[in-house]
Amino acid sequence: MTHALKTPDSSQKSNKALYGGTSSRRITVRDIAAAKERGEKWPMLTAYDAMTASVFDEAGIPVMLVGDSMGNCHLGYESTVPVTMDEMTLLSAAVVRGTKRALIVGDLPFGSFQEGPVQALRSATRLVKEAGVGAVKLEGGERSAHQIELLVQAGIPVMAHIGLTPQSVNAYGGYPVQGRGEEAAQQLLRDAKAVQDAGAFAVVLELVPAELAAEVTRILHIPTVGIGAGVECDAQVLVWTDMAGMTPGRLPRFVKQYAKLREALGDAAKAFAEDVVGGAYPAEEHSFH
Numbered sequence: 001m002t003h004a005l006k007t008p009d010s011s012q013k014s015n016k017a018l019y020g021g022t023s024s025r026r027i028t029v030r031d032i033a034a035a036k037e038r039g040e041k042w043p044m045l046t047a048y049d050a051m052t053a054s055v056f057d058e059a060g061i062p063v064m065l066v067g068d069s070m071g072n073c074h075l076g077y078e079s080t081v082p083v084t085m086d087e088m089t090l091l092s093a094a095v096v097r098g099t100k101r102a103l104i105v106g107d108l109p110f111g112s113f114q115e116g117p118v119q120a121l122r123s124a125t126r127l128v129k130e131a132g133v134g135a136v137k138l139e140g141g142e143r144s145a146h147q148i149e150l151l152v153q154a155g156i157p158v159m160a161h162i163g164l165t166p167q168s169v170n171a172y173g174g175y176p177v178q179g180r181g182e183e184a185a186q187q188l189l190r191d192a193k194a195v196q197d198a199g200a201f202a203v204v205l206e207l208v209p210a211e212l213a214a215e216v217t218r219i220l221h222i223p224t225v226g227i228g229a230g231v232e233c234d235a236q237v238l239v240w241t242d243m244a245g246m247t248p249g250r251l252p253r254f255v256k257q258y259a260k261l262r263e264a265l266g267d268a269a270k271a272f273a274e275d276v277v278g279g280a281y282p283a284e285e286h287s288f289h
């Protein structure tokens with residue numbers, strides 16, 4: 001007998017619910033499709049290491065993205081552009097090892113799929129075989145449709161990512177809102193249909209007007225995962241260090257902070273340092289004789 005997850009309204013939720021459900025087996029892309037049919041919203045967080053991922057897994061987060069945002073969040077780069085397949089594979093494997101229930105999605109980093117479908121398949125295969133991810137994500141709508149098609153044919157579930165695609169930061173000259181104006185909105189709709197037709201099981205909509213994201217969500221039969229894309233998306237994703245208050249400096253406007261981990265961790269470090277300098281640590285109970 002397993003213990004049911006006690007969320008406030010768990011009694012109203014089906015045992016199949018992605019969040020709050022009671023199934024303990026690993027979530028699959030079929031469960032994701034079923035959630036859209038039920039009209040159920042779901043949360044996704046990024047994760048970059050086994051320990052943090054195990055916290056989110058125990059909290060019931062059903063889908064985790066090993067984002068190339070590890071570049072700026074974990075590896076100290078200025079953007080996601082320098083992230084390599086070796087880095088993605090190492091940290092994706094750690095997240096898979098740290099979780100039992102969540103579907104783990106590995107991000108294909110810049111330069112690992114742009115050469116074409118064959119390169120994309122080689123990169124995605126590495127994340128599936130060496131890291132054990134259940135799906136991969138790659139940036140681009142119409143421009144990435146051929147890559148998505150080949151991966152799906154090969155049996156690798158693909159999450160697409162349209163709107164703001166941060167790997168193109170050098171082309172944008174920053175991180176501007178996408179899909180503003182009639183022409184840009186039409187392009188976003190074409191991108192959304194292209195990735196669905198190519199076989200993607202879900203699509204991230206990043207930094208697009210809420211009304212446009214709502215329209216895409218209504219039109220598509222695959223779930224939309226919003227980040228800065230309003231409340232009508234089927235799912236929402238945030239970079240975990242942003243939502244937990246760990247990221248230093250100014251955050252994008254779409255971020256909501258649910259904790260102040262940076263402050264809490266800094267306070268812990270200072271308290272430890274003061275104990276060491278003042279001789280209060282180690283105390284008798286931490287010592288051996």
Ligand SMILES: Nc1nc(=O)c2c([nH]1)NC[C@@H]1CN(c3ccc(C(=O)N[C@@H](CCC(=O)O)C(=O)O)cc3)CN21
Pocket residue numbers: 069072073080166175176177207239241242247251252253254
């Ligand atoms: N820590 C972190 N969080 C993220 O969400 C994230 C990353 N890193 N790295 C990769 C990309 C970069 N992202 C970003 C970065 C900045 C903005 C930003 O500041 N946007 C402006 C909007 C500008 C406009 O109005 O056009 C903002 O104020 O939110 C948005 C997305 C999202 N991704």
Ligand SMILES: CC(C)C(=O)C(=O)O
Pocket residue numbers: 046065066067068069070107161204206227237238239
């Ligand atoms: C923010 C999400 C969608 C992402 O691509 C990442 O974290 O790398």
Ligand SMILES: [Mg+2]
Pocket residue numbers: 067068069080107
């Ligand atoms: Mg990414």
